[in-house]
Amino acid sequence: SQELEQSPQSLIVQEGKNLTINCTSSKTLYGLYWYKQKYGEGLIFLMMLQKGGEEKSHEKITAKLDEKKQQSSLHITASQPSHAGIYLCGADVYAGGTSYGKLTFGQGTILTVHP
Amino acid sequence: DTEVTQTPKHLVMGMTNKKSLKCEQHMGHRAMYWYKQKAKKPPELMFVYSYEKLSINESVPSRFSPECPNSSLLNLHLHALQPEDSALYLCASSQDPPPGAEAFFGQGTRLTVV
Numbered sequence: 001s002q003e004l005e006q007s008p009q010s011l012i013v014q015e016g017k018n019l020t021i022n023c024t025s026s027k028t029l030y031g032l033y034w035y036k037q038k039y040g041e042g043l044i045f046l047m048m049l050q051k052g053g054e055e056k057s058h059e060k061i062t063a064k065l066d067e068k069k070q071q072s073s074l075h076i077t078a079s080q081p082s083h084a085g086i087y088l089c090g091a092d093v094y095a096g097g098t099s100y101g102k103l104t105f106g107q108g109t110i111l112t113v114h115p
Numbered sequence: 116d117t118e119v120t121q122t123p124k125h126l127v128m129g130m131t132n133k134k135s136l137k138c139e140q141h142m143g144h145r146a147m148y149w150y151k152q153k154a155k156k157p158p159e160l161m162f163v164y165s166y167e168k169l170s171i172n173e174s175v176p177s178r179f180s181p182e183c184p185n186s187s188l189l190n191l192h193l194h195a196l197q198p199e200d201s202a203l204y205l206c207a208s209s210q211d212p213p214p215g216a217e218a219f220f221g222q223g224t225r226l227t228v229v
Binding site: 030031044045048102103104106107108 | 119121148156157158160163171173203205207213214215217218219220221222223225
């Protein structure tokens with residue numbers, strides 16, 4: 001099954017600082033997703049990356065996909081308390097047959113932003 | 116409208132009870148999902164429905180029974196659950212079945228089995 005490793009597991013930053021969260025796959029990536037979750041709530045879709053070298057931005061959040069390294073990074077510029085939460089990377093598992101099309105998640109990164 | 120609505124938000128049930136979780140979306144999405152999330156863990160896939168047909172069952176115990184009455188609704192019927200089944204149950208939908216389709220999640224149902 002797809003294994004996604006996220007780092008760091010938790011991150012505490014001061015408001016205004018930049019930060020990066022990484023997601024590395026042990027298998028070939030066919031689609032990489034970033035979600036944000038507040039504790040006990042649903043997941044909020046942030047971005048989907050599909051092609052190597054692809055980069056997407058939304059407000060102060062940028063995500064990149066390095067297909068060769070099977071890795072994606074999520075970068076937040078000038079962090080704010082509203083960015084606090086759990087960031088989850090997800091990926092499509094492709095193994096043919098019944099495993100095709102299964103969105104699985106990394107362990108998540110807990111982000112705390114101090115005012 | 117990118118909303119997936121789950122009811123109820125909270126549910127407490129005994130081990131002999133029968134209850135159902137409901138999920139609704141009106142985005143015309145053709146794939147719907149159930150995930151289970153334990154505290155401090157990522158969501159784990161349980162079931163995928165594609166075009167109203169069950170396409171993936173992740174070896175979920177039979178005490179969990181999914182149902183897709185139509186393209187907008189997804190139910191999860193619960194019977195004879197165990198305390199370890201207590202978790203946040205998340206429903207999601209996507210325009211097309213995976214891969215390559217972003218999934219939108221509901222707010223979840225917090226289930227406690229006593």
